[in-house]
Amino acid sequence: MASNSAGGSINMKSAVMKQVKNTGLLQSEELHQYILKTSVYPREPEPLKELREATESHPMCFMATSPLAGQLISLMLKLTNAKKTIEVGVYTGYSLLLTALSIPADGKITAIDVDRNAYEIGLPFIRKAGVEHKINFQLSDAQTALDNLLQEEGNEGSFDFAFVDADKPNYKKYHERLIKLVKVGGIVAYDNTLWGGTVAMAESEVQEFMRPNRDAVVELN
Structure with missing residues (x-):
């Protein structure tokens, strides 16, 4: 029974992401693939390509x-x-490996997630790229981890950049903390803030399983 429940959860999430991707701004999977092949993949560093391909089977x-x-x-x-x-x-x-490759040799990333098992999939590629020393992985829910960072002396206003790709209903709570941690002039970036274009639709036009996350990003925006 547990296995069936997990499978159902994965299928539902797959359906959500399929809906998001298929109703993206490009409105064309063919155009999306063209852009990837001509402008994105040729610029993708080899460690990122290897990690992306390893993730595809997950x-x-x-x-x-x-x-x-x-x-x-x-x-x-x-x-x-x-x-x-x-x-x-x-x-x-x-995105963690990409960040580690993009920042200076003495740069630091505080990486927060509740699932270390998934992180372990990418860790060999991070090590192979020689950037593990830049990463401080914290196994924690984000709200607790961000609160702890705020309590540590010297952290407020000291970060240059933050990227959030997590549970959408808590984006607003994360934002309240991140704007205190990131310096003036820094960037706080969020993934999926258009939620497949549904943010511009009337609620009655949005499929029910899309609504909780859609409502959350509308509130954030």
């Missing part, structure tokens, strides 16, 4: 940061000369 692979979003994150990190960052929601670590 049952929750739809949770991974897309290479397209990854390039935008890398650009923001470099334009802001980010050195001290926070990541809320790690999964197998695609």
Whole structure:
């Protein structure tokens, strides 16, 4: 029975992410693939490619940061000369490895997730890339971890960048804490804030299983 429940949960999440991806801004999977093949994959560092391919066989692979979003994150990190960052929601670590590759050799990332097993999938690729020393992985719920960071002397206003790809209903709570931790002029970036375009739809037009996350990102926006 537990196995069936888990499978049902995965199927539901897969359906959600399929809906999000299929109703994205491009409105065309063919155009999306064209952009990936011509402009994204050729610029993807080998360690990230290897981690992405390893993640594709994982049952929750739809949770991974897309290479397209990854390039935008890398650009923001470099334009802001980010050195001290926070990541809320790690999964197998695609965006985490990307951040570690993008920041300076003495840069630091506080990475927060409730699931270390998924992180362990990406850890060999992080080690192979020689950037594990930049990462402080915290096995914790994000709200507790962020509260602890705020209580530590010197952390408030000291981070250059934060990336959040986690449970959407808590985005607003995370934001309240992150704007205290990230310095003025820094960036707090969130994934899925358009939730497949549903934020612009009337609630009656949004499928029921999409509504909780859609409502959460509407409130954040």
